[in-house]
Amino acid sequence: MDTGGKHRKGGGFREPRGKVRGRIVDTKVLAEVRERLRHLPRQRDLLIEALHKLQDAKGHLSAAHLVALAEEYRLSHTEVYEVATFYHHFDVVKEGEAPPPLLTVRVCDSVSCAMAGAAGLIDALQQSLGNGIRLQPVPCVGRCQHAPVAVVGQNPVDEATPEAVQQTVASGITNPTLPDYQTYAQYRESGGYRCYQECLAGERTPEAVIEELKQAGLCGMGGAGFPASTKWEIVRGFEGPRLLALNIDEGEPGTFKDRFCMETAPHRFLEGTLIAAWAVGIDSVYLYLRDEYAASREILTRELAALHADPPGALPDLHLRRGAGAYICGEESAMIESIEGKRGMPRLRPPYVAEVGLFGRPTLEHNLETLHWIPEILEKGGAWFASHGRNGRKGLRAFSVSGRVNTPGVHIAPAGITMHELIDEFCGGMQDGHVFYGYFPGGASGGILPASLGDVPLDFGTLQEYGSFIGSAAIVVLSQKDRARDLATNAMRFFRHESCGQCTPCRVGTAKAIPLMEKPCWDQSLLEELSQTMEDASICGLGQAAPNPIRTVVNYFPEEINSHGCLSD
Numbered sequence: 224m225d226t227g228g229k230h231r232k233g234g235g236f237r238e239p240r241g242k243v244r245g246r247i248v249d250t251k252v253l254a255e256v257r258e259r260l261r262h263l264p265r266q267r268d269l270l271i272e273a274l275h276k277l278q279d280a281k282g283h284l285s286a287a288h289l290v291a292l293a294e295e296y297r298l299s300h301t302e303v304y305e306v307a308t309f310y311h312h313f314d315v316v317k318e319g320e321a322p323p324p325l326l327t328v329r330v331c332d333s334v335s336c337a338m339a340g341a342a343g344l345i346d347a348l349q350q351s352l353g354n355g356i357r358l359q360p361v362p363c364v365g366r367c368q369h370a371p372v373a374v375v376g377q378n379p380v381d382e383a384t385p386e387a388v389q390q391t392v393a394s395g396i397t398n399p400t401l402p403d404y405q406t407y408a409q410y411r412e413s414g415g416y417r418c419y420q421e422c423l424a425g426e427r428t429p430e431a432v433i434e435e436l437k438q439a440g441l442c443g444m445g446g447a448g449f450p451a452s453t454k455w456e457i458v459r460g461f462e463g464p465r466l467l468a469l470n471i472d473e474g475e476p477g478t479f480k481d482r483f484c485m486e487t488a489p490h491r492f493l494e495g496t497l498i499a500a501w502a503v504g505i506d507s508v509y510l511y512l513r514d515e516y517a518a519s520r521e522i523l524t525r526e527l528a529a530l531h532a533d534p535p536g537a538l539p540d541l542h543l544r545r546g547a548g549a550y551i552c553g554e555e556s557a558m559i560e561s562i563e564g565k566r567g568m569p570r571l572r573p574p575y576v577a578e579v580g581l582f583g584r585p586t587l588e589h590n591l592e593t594l595h596w597i598p599e600i601l602e603k604g605g606a607w608f609a610s611h612g613r614n615g616r617k618g619l620r621a622f623s624v625s626g627r628v629n630t631p632g633v634h635i636a637p638a639g640i641t642m643h644e645l646i647d648e649f650c651g652g653m654q655d656g657h658v659f660y661g662y663f664p665g666g667a668s669g670g671i672l673p674a675s676l677g678d679v680p681l682d683f684g685t686l687q688e689y690g691s692f693i694g695s696a697a698i699v700v701l702s703q704k705d706r707a708r709d710l711a712t713n714a715m716r717f718f719r720h721e722s723c724g725q726c727t728p729c730r731v732g733t734a735k736a737i738p739l740m741e742k743p744c745w746d747q748s749l750l751e752e753l754s755q756t757m758e759d760a761s762i763c764g765l766g767q768a769a770p771n772p773i774r775t776v777v778n779y780f781p782e783e784i785n786s787h788g789c790l791s792d
Contacts, residue, residue, distance in 0.1 A: 246300055252288060253291040255288075259280050268564040271310070273296070283315070284316065310547030312514050323357050324356055326397065327359055328348065328357070330359070330360055331362070331372045331373075331374075332360040334363075334367075334476045334713055334714060338699075338701075338705060344388075365515055366482075367477050367479055370382075375397055377397060377517035378396055404485075404487055404489060405487065405490065407530055407533070410490040415491075417602075418602060419494050419497045420535050422498055427601070429459070429502040438609060439607075439618065440609050440617040440618055441593065441597075443589065445695055446695045448683030454587065464507070465505045465586070467500050467505045468555070468580065468587070469496060469508065469589055470558055471510060471512045472513045472552045473695065474721070476666050476699075477697030477698065480592055480622075483621070483632075484592060485516070485591070486522065491599075492591050492594045495596065495598055505587060507540040509562050510541065511558050523543055550717075551765060554765065557763070563581065567723060576588055614639040616637070616682040618637075619635055619636070619637060620636070620696055621635055623695070624645070624650055626698075626702075628651060628653060636648075636649055642698075643677045653702065657703070659700065662674075664691055665697060667713075667714035667718070669694050669771060671707045672691055672779060690778060691775060706783060708776050708784065710772075711740065712772075714772045715736050715773070716737060719733035726762045729763075729769065732753055732754075735753060736769075745784060755770075
């Protein structure tokens with residue numbers, strides 16, 4: 224039908240736009256993107272790495288850069304935009320908006336830092352920092368033993384004061400100072416990688432190594448506590464190629480043990496990683512590192528280069544991937560989505576990642592601490608590791624301890640130790656003027672238990688009957704000067720901020736809980752109804768565990784809430 228070159232308004236036709244639909248690529252910007260990414264392969268799974276390179280260079284991500292990046296990676300602009308805006312550490316600047324200041328000062332306001340005065344520090348810095356500096360309150364940065372913590376660029380300021388932050392800003396030093404740690408050469412001199420060489424030489428068999436892990440009773444230290452030996456056997460049972468994804472994205476408020484391992488003896492967990500890859504028949508390993516750990520990233524970059532320059536034997540492919548500020552990526556399937564260059568959305572299961580994981584292949588997923596123990600277990604025997612437990616439990620584990628104790632930090636202690644024992648024997652007792660009042664046994668997700676439960680063994684499976692769990696052993700110690708309900712509300716704000724938004728119970732439930740918890744009177748029946756919905760219907764552990772702080776405060780801290788659900792006088 225001839226329309227005379229016109230589009231009829233009433234017949235489903237539109238007037239011609241007169242321009243190409245979609246966003247036009249700026250050739251100048253495209254050339255800049257290509258220069259910045261000249262050494263980076265154009266693989267879909269490297270999208271987040273590409274975003275980091277652009278932001279590191281420019282301080283933000285402009286709309287024009289996202290369009291050029293989409294062109295370069297043969298992706299839609301929507302795909303690139305949705306990934307860039309999902310992660311907290313990417314500053315996406317829309318058309319017409321001004322870019323952020325070149326320098327950002329971040330102050331942690333999560334549980335341990337809140338207890339140490341983060342709110343006052345933020346108020347003081349708002350008054351004292353000059354123009355051209357952005358101040359951001361942020362969730363836990365993984366340095367809880369040094370609370371309160373500020374980060375100038377990527378340079379952490381421990382036990383931060385306004386004066387110390389201002390001095391750091393004035394110094395112009397925005398990269399962290401590397402701590403002393405055991406280098407590759409030092410590790411080899413001390414006998415490191417001998418176990419791995421024995422495996423490669425046939426002096427150990429995969430079956431024998433797995434049997435040692437069974438005798439040790441080694442479980443996943445990321446929080447789930449699943450037996451490591453069983454996980455290895457399951458993944459070995461699936462047809463290759465198989466992959467290993469190492470989860471170093473510890474974002475639970477109160478935990479910093481993995482950072483401690485990386486910044487003291489990084490090759491212990493790297494050797495454990497190589498042994499796991501050998502035993503399970505894995506050719507490619509992906510190390511997913513929390514973005515806040517800039518010093519750890521530099522250490523791993525250096526030490527992986529040293530490992531490749533003088534390898535103790537054949538190595539699998541080792542890939543270091545950088546997270547981008549998303550607590551949810553500590554969940555194994557969300558981490559896998561992120562490694563693939565996507566938003567860190569948890570997957571529905573089944574299938575489980577052991578069968579259909581990274582790039583659709585059988586995947587062995589582990590926490591760093593789990594693999595950290597493997598060389599020592601093989602050197603000394605599984606029975607040695609198992610002999611260290613207390614109160615009927617087996618093994619050792621790294622406890623991240625912060626709060627009102629004299630010696631916060633990472634303490635290697637027997638599994639099954641009690642809070643009273645941990646405080647007295649490893650943490651130097653309570654601070655002067657502070658009396659043990661309660662504790663988070665497993666970070667924000669584990670809820671808050673009272674001092675009257677300070678003799679319960681700390682291990683997997685020992686705290687569930689009290690509505691709690693040990694998780695990654697992120698211990699935050701409270702005193703009589705703290706309010707459990709205030710810290711529970713702090714934890715819920717963290718969950719709201721970090722919810723990926725995929726499922727309604729978590730996205731809406733965490734947001735609805737906060738105003739209810741901020742009221743002088745808690746509507747306990749409504750909070751419990753909300754908690755039950757989040758627990759029952761959330762896709763992943765974030766939403767399922769979010770009610771724990773609410774329920775434990777209601778159950779164990781009646782001195783803070785009277786019979787009507789109101790604050791006591």
